[in-house]
Amino acid sequence: MHPPCVTKAIVLRSWPFGESDKIVSFLTEDHGKVTGIAKGAKRSRKRFVNTLEPFSLVNLSFQDRPHSTLAFVHACDLIRAFKGLTVSLEKIAHASYLMEVTDGLAGEREENRLLFEHLREGLIFIEDRGTSLPFLTFFELKLLKLSGYQPMLEHCRRCGKNWAPDLQAKWRFSPRDGGILCESCSTFRKEAVPLSREALYVLAELQKANSILARHLSFLPSVLKEGRSALLRFIQFQLNKELKSAPFLETFSFA
Ligand SMILES: [Zn+2]
Incomplete structure (x- = not known):
């Protein structure tokens, strides 16, 4: 087994999976788009404290699993929550739009630091100045x-x-x-x-x-x-x- 990859990442979207897990799609700084399973994320709020919410900028640690396209999400440490994005419907709507277009155009597992930076700057812009x-x-x-x-x-x-x-x-x-x-x-x-x-x-x-x-x-x-x-x-x-x-x-x- 390879050691886990650690990279900065922005949570693009997440959805429940089974009884207690979540599937989470990230745009990472070093590995392009990564989709992984966060075990126990639905049940235990301790392990992933608010770090799997869309817009969150995190330090992500993940590992590829044999015979699966879903990575295993080890840990997610919050760097920035972008709380200011959630104060108005207008900001939420525009930030969500940025996520959706980026998610659509970003390549799975294609390193693209500039793209990661572009999305991060876009979210900061909306949070600080609106749109x-x-x-x-x-x-x-x-x-x-x-x-x-x-x-x-x-x-x-x-x-x-x-x-x-x-x-x-x-x-x-x-x-x-x-x-x-x-x-x-x-x-x-x-x-x-x-x-x-x-x-x-x-x-x-x-x-x-x-x-x-x-x-x-x-x-x-x-x-x-x-x-x-x-x-x-x-x-x-x-x-x-x-x-x-x-x-x-x-x-x-x-x-
Ligand atoms: Zn012509």
């Missing part, structure tokens, strides 16, 4: 980049034409092609979403930004919404399913 449309769009774009799905937003995905100089052309975003298409290349991609120049500009700028705090980002909410809706189509195309928590976010106005 906003630029933040969500930035989070999604960087998540796509870090998980290997960065959409092409500068040039037509097929012919390489740049959108910026051509004021009249109509552009579309094609989830299937993983980026934007010029008017002639999108002739046979009717499912591609039309995208205004303004929305393209906003997405391209946010994709270039290193941090949501790095620049003074002020974009029109209607333009951001347009860009984000194309991004969401793309994310759902990659996941091959609807995002459960996404429609609920629409109920918050970002005033």
Whole structure:
């Protein structure tokens, strides 16, 4: 038997298993996504004191089990509970959304420290500052980049034409092609979403930004919404399913 792996991790979700156990899915700093069984977690609150709640940042010790895809969770020590995320429905909803998209795009057992850091920073941002449309769009774009799905937003995905100089052309975003298409290349991609120049500009700028705090980002909410809706189509195309928590976010106005 290998010695247990110890790594920082964020609890993505957990659900009861049998009489007394829990299955827990983590995004870890060193091993990508890890799903494991926490024995006795439902019954004994002592062993895993509040450490298996979603959003918890923990020090996780786990061990792979022969003939099983589920790791054995030895211990979970709380580093940060993100209690501030649970004070409002809006924060809970947005933090849950971050978990759901990250969970969907992160690779099982693929080390990706930057992705782990991105989710951690995202949770800290929501806890400290609440949320906003630029933040969500930035989070999604960087998540796509870090998980290997960065959409092409500068040039037509097929012919390489740049959108910026051509004021009249109509552009579309094609989830299937993983980026934007010029008017002639999108002739046979009717499912591609039309995208205004303004929305393209906003997405391209946010994709270039290193941090949501790095620049003074002020974009029109209607333009951001347009860009984000194309991004969401793309994310759902990659996941091959609807995002459960996404429609609920629409109920918050970002005033
Ligand atoms: Zn083209």
